[in-house]
Each structure stands twice: as C-alpha cells, then as structure tokens.
Amino acid sequence: MPTTRRQFLHHTTQLAASAALPGVIHQPTRTAAADQVSVGLIGCNSMGWTDLMSMLKLPGLRCIALCDVDQNVLTRRAAELDKRTPGTTPRLYTDFRQLLDNKDIDVVIIGTPDHWHCLPMVYACQAGKDVYVEKPLANSIEECDTMVAAVQRYKRVVQVGQWQRSGPHWKQAIDYVQSGQIGNIRSVKTWAYMPYGKTFPGRPDEPVPTGVDYDMWLGPATRRPFNRNRFHGSFRYFWDYAGGLMTDWGAHMIDIALWGMQVTAPRSVQALGGRFGFPNHAGETPDTLQVLYDFGTFPLLWEQSLGIGRGPYDRDHGVAFIGNRGTVVIDRGKWEVLPEVENGRFMTQAMPPQYGDGKDLDRHTQNFIDCVRSRQSPNCPVEAGRHVALNAQLGNIAHRLGQQLFWDETTRSVLNNQKASELARAQYRAPWVLPKL
Structure with missing residues (x-):
C-alpha cells in the first residue's frame, strides 16, 4: 500500500518515540485461539516463503497477510498462495508497519534481508504479536541486544530460524x-x-x-x-x-x-x-x-x-x-x-x-506454533539467536x-577498541532509529 513521505516520517517518529518511553507498553491485540492462528509474512522471497509453507502444513494455521517491497514478488506469492489454498485472499502490503497494524494477525514471520530483521521484530513485539524471525538475528550486535530487550519487555514468543535446534x-x-x-x-x-x-x-x-x-x-x-x-x-x-x-x-x-x-x-x-x-x-x-x-x-x-x-x-x-x-x-x-x-x-x-530425516524445519515451525499456544519458551529463543x-x-x-x-x-562491549565498538553498533540511516529499550 503506498504511503506519502509525510505519512512515512510521521509513523516512524511515532514508533520510535513509543519505543523510547519506558511507560508505554503495547498490549497484545488478541490471543491466538487454540484452533486458529493467523499469520502475516514480511519478506516473501527465499526462506520467508519456505518458513510460511512449512507453517501452513500445521492444522489451524492460515496466512492472512503478505508484505514485500517488490510488488512483482508480492503478486507472484499471492497467486502461489491462492493456488495452494484456493479461496485464500490475504491482505497485501509493501510497508511492514501497515501489516503490523492489522489486529487480526497473531504471528509474524520475518524473512527479510538481515539488516531488516531488527525493526520489524521489535515493532511486532510492541504490537502484541509473536514472531518467527530468520537467522542471523540481526546485522549488528547492538540490534541483537535490542531485540532481546524487546522480547523480555513485551513478553512475546520469538523463535529464531536456527532450526537444527528442533x-x-x-x-x-x-x-x-x-x-x-x-x-x-x-x-x-x-x-x-x-x-x-x-x-x-x-x-x-x-x-x-x-x-x-x-x-x-x-x-x-x-x-x-x-x-x-x-x-x-x-x-x-x-x-x-x-x-x-x-x-x-x-x-x-x-x-x-x-x-x-x-x-x-x-x-x-x-x-x-x-x-x-x-x-x-x-x-x-x-x-x-x-x-x-x-x-x-x-x-x-x-x-x-x-x-x-x-x-x-x-x-x-x-x-x-x-x-x-x-x-x-x-x-x-x-x-x-x-x-x-x-x-x-x-x-x-x-x-x-x-x-x-530432513524434517527439522517442519519440527521447528511446529515447536514455534505449539509455544504460541502454550506460552512456553521455544527451542531457539531470542537469546540463543543473540549468542550465535x-x-x-x-x-x-x-x-x-x-x-x-x-x-x-x-558490559557487552569490545574492550579498548573504538573501531570495533563502532562496527558492533547499528548504523541507521535517517529517518530510521533504533528503539531504546
């Protein structure tokens, strides 16, 4: 869905500000029912799509939203989803923040390039959604620590795609x-x-x-x-x-x-x-x-x-x-x-x-959905993703x-090496801001 630059900057400012305020906690929009979990996919190429296809093998799962910045990919995947599940009509987005505003979504899969793992995961936790995020957890050490803090603060179930753990x-x-x-x-x-x-x-x-x-x-x-x-x-x-x-x-x-x-x-x-x-x-x-x-x-x-x-x-x-x-x-x-x-x-x-037997990814996505329903910690929690x-x-x-x-x-820091410390930090281009949690 198109947005103007003014809308883009306004929404980014709102999200960054809410992340920086210690008193603001976004409660879950809804709780996944035992018999139905609604999924939204952010990043529809490669592993994001593979993760979704694995998850949809499970009973009670439905995909209701797809998001990708490439309209060509988005259109192709929507057609493939309809072919796999006739009658499925997911909402289509090109801005992941609009997908996260959809209160019908329980679970978000993040299959974007590495530099786009952190912000969608943090914002999804703020929006009360559980997350399956591809590995590596993030593209900087600072982002990893921010993601751990978000999961702990908003008490969400997050599984990292290191599926050997299942x-x-x-x-x-x-x-x-x-x-x-x-x-x-x-x-x-x-x-x-x-x-x-x-x-x-x-x-x-x-x-x-x-x-x-x-x-x-x-x-x-x-x-x-x-x-x-x-x-x-x-x-x-x-x-x-x-x-x-x-x-x-x-x-x-x-x-x-x-x-x-x-x-x-x-x-x-x-x-x-x-x-x-x-x-x-x-x-x-x-x-x-x-x-x-x-x-x-x-x-x-x-x-x-x-x-x-x-x-x-x-x-x-x-x-x-x-x-x-x-x-x-x-x-x-x-x-x-x-x-x-x-x-x-x-x-x-x-x-x-x-x-x-080659079925470890399916076990990993099932473990995630089981934990979404039980509220238990998954096989590869965000801390394990952070460590590797x-x-x-x-x-x-x-x-x-x-x-x-x-x-x-x-202290979670490189000792006595300023250049290394700089490379360990997130280097964000404006108007994007790493949330302070």
Missing part, C-alpha cells in the same frame, strides 16, 4: 557429547564449504526496477544507487545488509557448538581471510575465512570457503567436537562417532552413523579490522 539427530549428538563418552573436549571445529559463488562479476548501477520500493528495501542501510548485485539473494555478499557465509551458515553451525559446549560469549576472537579463491568476485565479504574463538577451556574454530565443497571430514558443512577419546561429527544428514585408538582398541564405543549472532559478528569485525578482539560479556 532436529532429533542434532539433539542426540549433543546429548552424546555432553555424556562424557568422548572424554574431555579439547576443541571444536565448525565449517561451511559451499560450492556456489564462483563467479560474481560486477554490474553497473541501473534504474530501480518497476514495482520495487527501493528506498524501503534499503531502510536503515546506507543510501546507494540501485545495483542488482546487492538485491535479493546476493545481498549476503555486502556488509550493509549481511555478513557473508559467516552470518549465513555460521549462524547454524556455530550455534550447535555453543549449544553442545554450553557457552555463549568468547573471551577473544581473531580472524584471517579474504577473497583468495576468487579475487575478482564483486562482493565485499571474504570467500575464505578462519576465525579462532577463545572460550577459556577450549578453542572454537570457524572455517568457510566459497566455491568449493570438500570440507573437513569430507563434509561441506558441519561441527566436530574433538575429545580425548573420540570425535563427534554432525551435519544436516547424520552424526557419527570417530573413536580414538590406543593399544589396538577403540577408546570409546564404535557405533553406526545416526541419520536425520554475537560470535558471528565478532568474527567478521575481527576480519575486517585485522585485529584480535577482546569481548566483555558483562
């Missing part, structure tokens, strides 16, 4: 790791070797495509001319909107490491990487990166390589918990134990690989500055 074979592997059967865990490896992204040539700037509200797509990000390389899926290659493989796959794999080791924030972070594999790649984020985290009692290593797929243990993604008696390796397909050998004997029991996004952001900042960073979780 997978049985992931939970089995974590339980095995924590059982002590592989002995003292001395290090953890996480990685993503993704075979895509080999070619990404530069493109000239061009006029904004018909039907795209480009100023709204940019939102709080730096104003730049429209360039197709920065739009839709390839936004992940640019710091304004995302953090490359680190915040894409790292948000999944590092999360499993934190879960398994029962830790949240590192003491220090150092990184080395660059565009070593494909130096002519037109993106900003590295194609090759290694990040080393110090958690005091063990190091955690993140490795990423764009354009190749033969990662550690011959898996293109995964997590390895390395203990004195064996190693547990897990990815989306399976987990297995690789025992150490001493005097011709395994030091921990050998066992066949344990396989997943913190680690991913620190890794990228250490790489960008070429410096070792020291983190103080008590």
